[in-house]
Amino acid sequence: MVRPIINNVSVDCVIFGFDNTSLNVLLTKRELTDPESGEVILQDYTMQGHHVLENENLDNAAKRVLKDKTGLENIFLKQFHTFGDTDRLLKEKDQLWLKTKFPMVLNHVITVAYYSLVDSTKIKPDHQHQDSKWFPVNDLPELGFDHEKIIKMALEYLQEEIRREPIGFELLPEKFTLTQLQNLYEVILNTALDRRNFRKKVAQMKYVIPLNEKQKGVAHKPAQVFIFSRDVYDRTKKEKLDFSI
Amino acid sequence: MVRPIINNVSVDCVIFGFDNTSLNVLLTKRELTDPESGEVILQDYTMQGHHVLENENLDNAAKRVLKDKTGLENIFLKQFHTFGDTDRLLKEKDQLWLKTKFPMVLNHVITVAYYSLVDSTKIKPDHQHQDSKWFPVNDLPELGFDHEKIIKMALEYLQEEIRREPIGFELLPEKFTLTQLQNLYEVILNTALDRRNFRKKVAQMKYVIPLNEKQKGVAHKPAQVFIFSRDVYDRTKKEKLDFSI
């Protein structure tokens, strides 16, 4: 049974991944060629959102988009802003795209934006093609619609959230080293952190648990391997006591 | 010229005010009486959102609602979440209300929620009636739709935001005392603060500026009066340096 779409409300999902070097965003290529000359007349990237369906909750729509793009379920997903400027689809190239490919879409679509954090090593192979590609969030390609603005804002919200909640782990494989974790924080917060001080901090986090296991296949001293336990976190968080006033 | 409404998208605005004792929310009474018996069959409060208009930006819709409810413009306004659950208007009493009063409204309306901070002493007299009333956010009356959920979430976002940005001043008159400011923080953060330590903190905030002026008409030592300067704040903020990792 196919449910009809709500034609003025969509969901966009900024999919963040981490490759030990940079924080990346998964984007989908958009391309138009002139049917006569075969010339490429439009080429850029977008997040390829989806319209919300009749009788579908927003969060479910976001999960659906994420599943579609990555094949993954039960992924960290956070709504952060809704974009509804009346001119957000009106740039010439975007109108050209919409008229050509989606003539039924309105000129004013409100999009509810989410960001998600995925362990990019987990993305299933059949989702690797699809004209989808990872781009460093600090070095984005040309983007369609208002997607650059959306991604920039997603990053800002992520930077705030990661100071409050242990969500960085969502971007790492289940087992990780402290250096990986530190790199992650450095990249997201865009700052250098002292290794010893960082480790002291992590040592206080009872929910970051060392395993009796070492890194393998590296040509240097292998690091100890850790896991994150949401269980322990939930049981020990209590009060966050970080009043900044 | 009246623009038509977008019938599945609305804007709700949680209007916060402060009366030196509690943080309050401005709510509007909703009432239905049986046309025959005259008996009250529905009575509660809502935020009385408005639908977004064709060709209207979301932020402008929120400003319009705020203007309508308070008579004020240029007020602090922050979008914090969009609520789109399919069942959010389906409670029996809400359906009764909608069918009676707004038969054209759909069963599934997505609402973009904002919160605003107003100096409640500024609300113009002609906006005082209107069945609108202030309620302490910790002691809300019975509410319609999902408005309790929305208000609770607004408070959470406000609590986060006020730790990062100097937005508390929006709730105070232009001139205020440090005790007022402290009460405000205590009420919003729901915690007790030490007076001396609080004042030390504020003393570091160059944008909280003492005037050569004292409180008047109080039966005790009058307090010094301060103003907040957004100008100074903007010029001195630079880096926030509050990395919690």
Next chain:
DNA sequence: TTGCTGTTGTGTATTTTTTACACTAAGTAA
């Protein structure tokens, strides 16, 4: 087997920030 390479893992001293705490000053009203 030895040594080279590259990364891991660790402790301490200093500075900064946060916390806890109690008395005098100023004005009004009786």
Next chain:
DNA sequence: TTACTTAGTGTAAAAAATACACAACAGCAA
């Protein structure tokens, strides 16, 4: 003049943040 109420202030102790350098380990190449 006194009583009442809130304003305004400093210091010591504890906790948190910062800065900083070297030995240990594994793989690899000679």
